[in-house]
Amino acid sequence: MAIKKYAVAAYDDEEVLFPAVKKVRHSGYKIHDIYTPFAVHGLDEAMGLKGTDLHIAGFIYGLCGTSTAVGFISWIFTSDWPIVYGGKPHFALPAWIPITFELTVLFAAVGMTLTFCYLNQIMPGVKKHVFHPRQSDDLFVMAIELNNHTSEQEVIAFLKATGAKETSIQVAESSWWYGRWDKKEPYEALNAV
Amino acid sequence: MHIKYESFVREPLVDGDKNFHQISEDILSPIERKPGRMWYVGFIFSVILLCFGIFSVSWSVYWGLGTWGVNRTIGWGWDITNFVWWIGIGHAGTLISAILLLFRQGWRTGVNRAAEAMTIFAVMCAGQFPIWHMGRVWDGFWVLPLPNTRGTLWPNFDSPLLWDVFAISTYFTVSLLFWYSGLIPDFSLLRDRAKTKFRKMAYGVASFGWTGTAKNWQRQEALALVLAGLSTPLVLSVHTIVSFDFATSVIPGWHTTIFPPYFVAGAVFSGFAMVNTLLVITRKILHLEEYITIGHLEAMNKIIVLTGSIVGVAYLTELFMSWYSQSWGEMAAFQWRIMGPYWWSYWAMMTCNVVSPQLFWVKKLRRNIPFTFVMSIVVNIGMWFERFVIIVTSTYRDWIPGSWAYYSPQWPEVGFYLGTFGLFFTCYFLFAKYCPVVAVAEIKFILKTSGDNYKRGMERIDNQTTEEFVHIVTTHHDEEHLLEPAHH
Numbered sequence: 012m013a014i015k016k017y018a019v020a021a022y023d024d025e026e027v028l029f030p031a032v033k034k035v036r037h038s039g040y041k042i043h044d045i046y047t048p049f050a051v052h053g054l055d056e057a058m059g060l061k062g063t064d065l066h067i068a069g070f071i072y073g074l075c076g077t078s079t080a081v082g083f084i085s086w087i088f089t090s091d092w093p094i095v096y097g098g099k100p101h102f103a104l105p106a107w108i109p110i111t112f113e114l115t116v117l118f119a120a121v122g123m124t125l126t127f128c129y130l131n132q133i134m135p136g137v138k139k140h141v142f143h144p145r146q147s148d149d150l151f152v153m154a155i156e157l158n159n160h161t162s163e164q165e166v167i168a169f170l171k172a173t174g175a176k177e178t179s180i181q182v183a184e185s186s187w188w189y190g191r192w193d194k195k196e197p198y199e200a201l202n203a204v
Numbered sequence: 205m206h207i208k209y210e211s212f213v214r215e216p217l218v219d220g221d222k223n224f225h226q227i228s229e230d231i232l233s234p235i236e237r238k239p240g241r242m243w244y245v246g247f248i249f250s251v252i253l254l255c256f257g258i259f260s261v262s263w264s265v266y267w268g269l270g271t272w273g274v275n276r277t278i279g280w281g282w283d284i285t286n287f288v289w290w291i292g293i294g295h296a297g298t299l300i301s302a303i304l305l306l307f308r309q310g311w312r313t314g315v316n317r318a319a320e321a322m323t324i325f326a327v328m329c330a331g332q333f334p335i336w337h338m339g340r341v342w343d344g345f346w347v348l349p350l351p352n353t354r355g356t357l358w359p360n361f362d363s364p365l366l367w368d369v370f371a372i373s374t375y376f377t378v379s380l381l382f383w384y385s386g387l388i389p390d391f392s393l394l395r396d397r398a399k400t401k402f403r404k405m406a407y408g409v410a411s412f413g414w415t416g417t418a419k420n421w422q423r424q425e426a427l428a429l430v431l432a433g434l435s436t437p438l439v440l441s442v443h444t445i446v447s448f449d450f451a452t453s454v455i456p457g458w459h460t461t462i463f464p465p466y467f468v469a470g471a472v473f474s475g476f477a478m479v480n481t482l483l484v485i486t487r488k489i490l491h492l493e494e495y496i497t498i499g500h501l502e503a504m505n506k507i508i509v510l511t512g513s514i515v516g517v518a519y520l521t522e523l524f525m526s527w528y529s530q531s532w533g534e535m536a537a538f539q540w541r542i543m544g545p546y547w548w549s550y551w552a553m554m555t556c557n558v559v560s561p562q563l564f565w566v567k568k569l570r571r572n573i574p575f576t577f578v579m580s581i582v583v584n585i586g587m588w589f590e591r592f593v594i595i596v597t598s599t600y601r602d603w604i605p606g607s608w609a610y611y612s613p614q615w616p617e618v619g620f621y622l623g624t625f626g627l628f629f630t631c632y633f634l635f636a637k638y639c640p641v642v643a644v645a646e647i648k649f650i651l652k653t654s655g656d657n658y659k660r661g662m663e664r665i666d667n668q669t670t671e672e673f674v675h676i677v678t679t680h681h682d683e684e685h686l687l688e689p690a691h692h
């Protein structure tokens with residue numbers, strides 16, 4: 012369990028959020044993450060995050076599907092038990108196109124979704140700290156990691172100056188754990204209500 | 205930050221003065237309050253139909269398919285008619301989610317969640333028919349390519365009937381993944397707002413622990429785009445493969461190359477009609493008229509008239525080819541369709557599918573809600589008759605006159621069909637009660653460009669000269685607000 016301290020700022024407008032992100036990055040504070048109710052285009056760039064390679068993984072899974080389908084069917088129909096169906100040659104690639112296409116799509120979709128869950132660290136039973144109950148509703152919530160040298164008042168004043176509507180200091184678990192969402196976690200008692 | 209703005213000439217996609225919180229409230233309040241009487245009535249009626257369906261299917265499995273009306277001449281009757289009907293309906297959901305995403309059509313956000321749910325339930329209903337029509341369903345696993353003690357005897361990969369097995373399974377899986385990956389952020393919203401212990405726990409599990417970080421959203425968008433790109437050819441391929449069940453045969457009325465595009469257009473046609481049927485009711489009962497606007501219904505009706513016209517052209521092409529081919533069997537098949545013992549089904553199909561959707565060329569009718577609802581039912585009835593006509597009126601009289609027969613459904617087949625309505629509506633009522641019927645995160649995403657309050661006052665930008673507009677954009681600093689929302 013890695014319990015850390017965070018300064019949390021909640022913004023209610025993207026047009027205020029983007030300049031704030033710029034200022035925070037220039038000031039040297041480390042942004043732990045920004046939680047938004049929907050995809051905000053340009054935010055990952057503003058935060059300096061790399062693009063995702065998920066689609067490349069999807070393509071590779073698709074290729075696996077294609078080769079599995081063609082390989083398996085051709086082994087069955089040319090080596091294991093060749094039968095003449097409707098006068099077709101044993102290696103009837105045009106007839107195999109539908110199944111090959113379907114397996115390509117299936118492998119790509121399932122593989123990509125599982126990779127998506129793995130990369131985002133989400134799955135049934137996973138619990139993470141929610142910094143603000145309205146981060147999925149209508150606020151854009153920025154969490155900044157604090158260490159022993161940071162002055163809490165300074166950070167809060169700085170965040171307020173960037174236009175944050177609400178600010179707070181919170182102690183939280185930094186990554187995910189297996190937990191039930193209806194139960195309170197021990198570290199939550201450390202946070203002032 | 206994007207400088208995208210939408211011209212005031214385009215209808216807003218979200219009516220009223222909405223902000224993000226209001227959107228959450230509007231869409232989630234039906235889920236967060238207790239179910240009303242209408243919900244109970246609808247749900248219990250659906251469960252009753254489902255139970256009758258389970259009884260009919262059990263009867264068919266126990267006593268055998270001799271209890272059905274099918275015979276050696278007409279081997280496929282209501283069973284495969286209903287299979288193709290349900291699969292066709294399912295295709296609209298994928299089209300709305302996937303193809304409209306690829307075409308960057310913002311209006312999909314009001315309707316895509318319900319349409320995708322409809323797809324999944326429709327495919328579940330469709331899949332029942334190939335399973336139970338086997339008769340010896342306990343041997344059903346023989347269609348799967350699993351090593352076995354019978355040789356190993358593999359299934360016939362050259363057969364469209366097996367392509368169907370792969371196509372429907374893949375279609376169901378991919379649609380489910382696409383629908384659920386979009387639902388995860390909305391479940392996290394329900395979880396964060398949940399008041400009771402059970403709901404916190406249940407929506408917590410359903411949301412997979414989603415918190416909405418920038419990286420999470422980045423990957424979610426990449427996933428949605430690729431799934432959309434995969435689903436689009438999937439929709440086209442699945443219904444093409446279903447059409448191959450008929451087109452790869454040798455009998456007149458079935459053996460024709462027009463079937464793949466004809467079936468796909470017909471699927472989109474009936475699917476959009478079913479989405480309209482569901483949405484007209486849903487938007488009224490859940491008070492979501494500001495999110496599922498008349499503009500959305502009009503766009504759906506435009507697609508209905510387009511695909512209805514394509515289907516109409518296909519019918520006329522078939523008639524033309526039956527004459528042009530000068531093939532005795534082909535000409536006879538179509539003469540009998542028009543004037544023979546099943547003439548009533550052919551004319552029901554023609555009226556419902558060719559004549560009635562043309563009324564949607566009239567804008568007033570496209571934007572009329574009762575008319576939209578009635579038309580959606582008419583189109584679905586017409587498309588049911590289309591599949592019935594294709595299947596029964598081609599098999600009941602083919603090459604050998606001594607085999608000619610007539611088909612009437614028996615009660616287990618009718619009960620089976622009613623049971624699938626029960627399954628579909630049971631699932632839909634549960635969905636409407638416990639899941640957001642409109643994609644909340646996606647509506648919030650388009651609010652600031654397509655929301656009513658944000659579009660008011662956009663005329664001034666429409667009336668600017670190009671130089672003025674470019675000047676403001678290029679000298680725009682992060683701190684300045686380019687587009688002032690109307691309420692500032």
